[in-house]
Amino acid sequence: MSVGLSERKQTGTKLFPEGILSEIRSRIAYVDESPYDGKRIFLDNASGALRLKSLAQVAAQEILLADQFGRPTLGAKHTREIRDRGFDDVRLLLGAKPETTVIQAPSATAGMFRLVHAATAFFPGTNVVTTAIEHPCVCDSTRLVAEQYGKEWRVTPVNRATGFVEPESILSLVDKDTYLLVFQHGANLTGALMDAKRIVKEARRIKPDLCIFIDGVQYVPHAPVDFDELGVDAYLVGAYKLWCKRGLAFAALSDRMAVIPHDKVLGRPANDWVLGPPDQLDLAAWSCVVDYLCWLGAYFTKSRDRRELLVAAASAMKDHEIALLSRMLHGTAQQMGLRQMNHVVVSAIGADLSDRCALVPFNIKGISASEACARYAAKKIIVQSRVRDPLSKSALEALGMEEMIRCSASHFTSPEEIDCFLQATEEMVV
Secondary structure, X not given: OOHHHHHHHHOOOOXXXXXXXXXXXXOEOOOOEEOOOEEOEEOEOOOOOOOEOXXXXXXXXXXXXXXXXXXXXXXXXXXXXXXXXXXXXXXXXHOOOOOXXXXXXXXXXXXXXXXXXXXXXXXXXXXXXXXXXXXXXXXXXXXXXXXXXXXXXXXXXXXXXXXXXXXXXXXXXXXXXXXXXEEEOEOOOOOEEOXXXXXXXXXXXXXXXXXXXXXXXXXXXXXXXXHHHHOOOEEEEEHHHOOOOOOOEEEEEOHHHHOOOOOOOOOOOOOOOOOOOXXXXXXXXXXXXXXXXXXXXXXXXXXOOXXXXXXXXXXHHHHHHHHHHHHHHHEXXXXXXXXXXXXXXXXXXXXXXXXXOOEEEEEEOOEOHHHHHHHHXXXXXXXXXXXXXXXXXXXXXXXXXXEEEEEEOOOOOOXXXXXXXXXXXXXXXX
């Protein structure tokens, strides 16, 4: 399958070749139609991506199995094998060493709240640093827990022109009294992919033992990550944006974070964070994601090492999405892009597209975001509006926006679907 490398090179673009993209799309459930809405184009992946077809097979097999750990049965042995493999696959995707502690949570928000609370109770210091563009899992957890413990909550502003939070702005708020730094690797509302490696490195120059968490929910579906190289204390990922199921999230923890005091069952190892046994269906579903990415990575590397396959797949997905993003903004010879449409206002995206995912925040003059999304839906195109509700209020305020339309593609999105979206947008003139 390494022929994909030469085929991709010959196209003169970073888009997936048509043959590979067709194979990718064949593995995604309801990729171009919904059982309720019929044929449609799905461009709301930042709210929750479409799912792998392979999930249905594992769900049918695992959901009815009632065996649990500790029973002297082959079913219990199977359950343990599924669990162990699932957690190993979390480590593999995130680039964590085999002995890394991984915790499971019903959502990244639940996991982040738990980790922030434990860190605030344990690590010495008087202030926590985050950014103004964060999802509530970071923004609200750090603020509420800081207030509870009498800590200072420091918030870094966002660059409204680019959608990035400048590393220097974050670092200017970190000092010797900072006990925790938390930020998202990829921005939910702007699609900006942060230079986490640089931020972590420079923050640790200021305070070497600083505790650092990263929200990777919006990043990991779009680009490769290396937990060990980053050297952070917690890295969170949500399954529902990785073509998996809702109600499932994971965090990889540093050795020191794994053993700090936390809610746990007494008598279990210091690094045990399990509160109730995990469902093997969740972990089997997660392994479907890793298997799928290894399959995809085989098109782009001759290696059969699973970690190298995952990195190759993630790198190729990022390239495809940047090409889609460029098409959304600049169009083609036959179709205007958003930046050429006088009735469209694109926000929080600069000229450099190299560190972004295929997400565009924009508005249409004379039409509210919710009304625009309804008009898109009438044309069988699914995008999302973001307004100043509890999920988006603080980030929109930081961007100086009342509302936005968010178009968010994934690696399975075709260039033809982007063209249909652009044509619909061009026609949406008041």
